[in-house]
Amino acid sequence: MVVQDSADPGDAGLVLLEPFLHQVGGHLSVMKYDEDTVCKPLVSREQRFYESLPLAMKRFTPQYRGTITVQLQKDSLGxxxxVATPLREDQESFQVSAGPAVAIWQKLQQTTTGEGPSPSSGPALTVLCSLRCSPAAALLRSEFHLSTHVAFLVEDANGNQATRxxxxxxxxxxxxxxxxxxxxEYPQNKQHRFLLLENVVSQYKHPCVLDLKMGTRQHGDDASAEKKARHMTKCAQSTSACLGVRICGMQVYQTDKKHFLCKDKYYGRKLSVDGFRQALYQFLHDGTRLxxxxxxxxxxxLQAxxxxxxxxxxxxxxSSSLLVIYDGQEPPERAPGSPHPQEEALQPTPGSCPGGLPKVDIRMIxxxxxxxxxSWNERSTYDGPDPGYIFGLENLIQILRDIQEGQ
Structure with missing residues (x-):
């Protein structure tokens, strides 16, 4: 891979985005802004949701950190x-952590050019995949050299595996x-707005992530007749209809082989109820034990x-998702006489781990x-809580209880 510096690292406020390492589902590209923050293309309805989020739900959603302006920049080689240019008001309230990003840049410079690290003077500078546009097609060059050496192994519905x-x-x-x-579709310097959100896996060494599409209905009120029919078919032919939840992607760290095992949304759509249970079991299995x-x-x-x-x-x-996250890196051994983690009290906040309790996180995205x-669309106003979402949560909790009682 050729690492291209298509913008001056000294430009004030400039951030070169890199692909987010642990995106397991969705269709919009999630980018890494810095170690603790990701960003994604802005959708007005989603922005308004975050800005008016009920207090009780903040525990179960990523922290909203404002917006940034993003544009494509091309170098002489195409x-x-x-490139993200933070808005002035966002820069004042949200500081970019520059250290780790510069370290990644220097390491990449050594491994890709054979040269030693060169001084870098700008704010957060990271490196991302390059691509070259030609009149015929966009030629993607997507091998990304990261600071991790953990491999990702893809497994399809037939059990076929391939390292990626x-x-x-x-x-x-x-x-x-x-x-x-x-x-x-867009000119090179056209500006795009992205949402800045908390990176909910930043504290995990080997984040195991399960992306669950929740509810019995996936189309929005503004969906066209064609899109509505398409989503209804997907729900009817998957566990969305009978369980109110289906798998949209997952990665689980295998301690015996030192890699992530990955599944995508196409795998999840084909699962029966029993297949869903088995996949959930596999998500909680590290290759050697449950x-x-x-x-x-x-x-x-989930009960909370x-x-x-x-x-x-x-x-x-x-069409929202629920992330279940835990660390594939097991916690240190418990001290003699200390209570078993399952006997500990409820975690006060997602991701915390009092008394040696393993870090576990549940987030709606x-x-x-x-x-x-x-909300802006008053044509459809509903009464009461979301029955499809509740149905999915109840079934998910019951399946986990069955797995627990089966041990």
Whole structure:
């Protein structure tokens, strides 16, 4: 890979975005802004949701950190970079952590050019995949050299496996599609707005992530007749209809082989109810054993989320996802005489780990089609909580309980 510096590292406020390493689902490209923050293309409805988020739901959603302006910049060789220019008001309230990014740049300079690190004077500078646009097509060059050496292994519905480098293949697919679309449909310097959101896996060494599409209905109120029919068919032919939840992607760290095992949304769509149960079991299995200590904390957080959703009248979370996250790196051994993690109290906040309890996190994401009283579209106002979402949570909790009782 040729690392291209298509913008001056000394430019004030300039951030070169890189693909987010652990994107397991969705269709919009999620980019890494800095170690603790990701960004994604702005959808007005989703932005308004974050800006008016009920207090009770903040525990279960990524922290919203404002917006940035992003554009493509091309160098003399035709390579493009996604460059973010933070808005002035965002720069004052949100500081970019420059250290790790510069370290990645210097390491890449050594490994790709054979030269030693060169001084860099600008704010956060990271490196991303390059692509070259030609009149015929966008030629994607997507091998990304990252600071991690963990491989990602893709497994399809038939059990066939293939190693796909050091970037989750679904995230890479989304990144390629997004850059291709920007390259072919928009002028080079057109400005785009992105949302800045908390990187909810930044504290995990080997983040195991399960992306669940929640609810029995996935189309938004503004969907065309064609899109509505397409989404209804997907729900009817998957576990969305019978369980209110289906798998849209996952990665689970295998401690025996030192790689991530990945599944995508096409795998999830084909699962039967029994297949869904087996996939959930596999998500909690590290290649050598079932992580039984995770079952209690995950269920308790899901129960807490269920209580919150039941209290939110008029909200419908169409096409939103729920992330279940834990660390594939097991916690240190418990001290003799200390209580078993499953005997500990409920975690006060997602991701915390009091008393040696393994870190577990539950987060709702993707609100581009969420509707609620007071949102911009008043044509459809619902009463009461979201029944499809509640149905999915109840079934998910029950399946986890069955797995726990089966041990």
């Amino acid at each position: 390579h493009l970079s996604l 480098g050091s970037l989750n293949p679904w995230g890479l697919h989304c990144h390629q599609a997004h850059l291709t679309r920007l390259c072919t 992580r039984t200590e995770l079952l209690g904390p995950i269920q308790r957080q 989320l269920l209580s919150v959703i039941r209290s939110q009248s008029s909200y419908r979370f169409y 993707d609100f581009a089609h969420t509707t609620y009283k007071g």
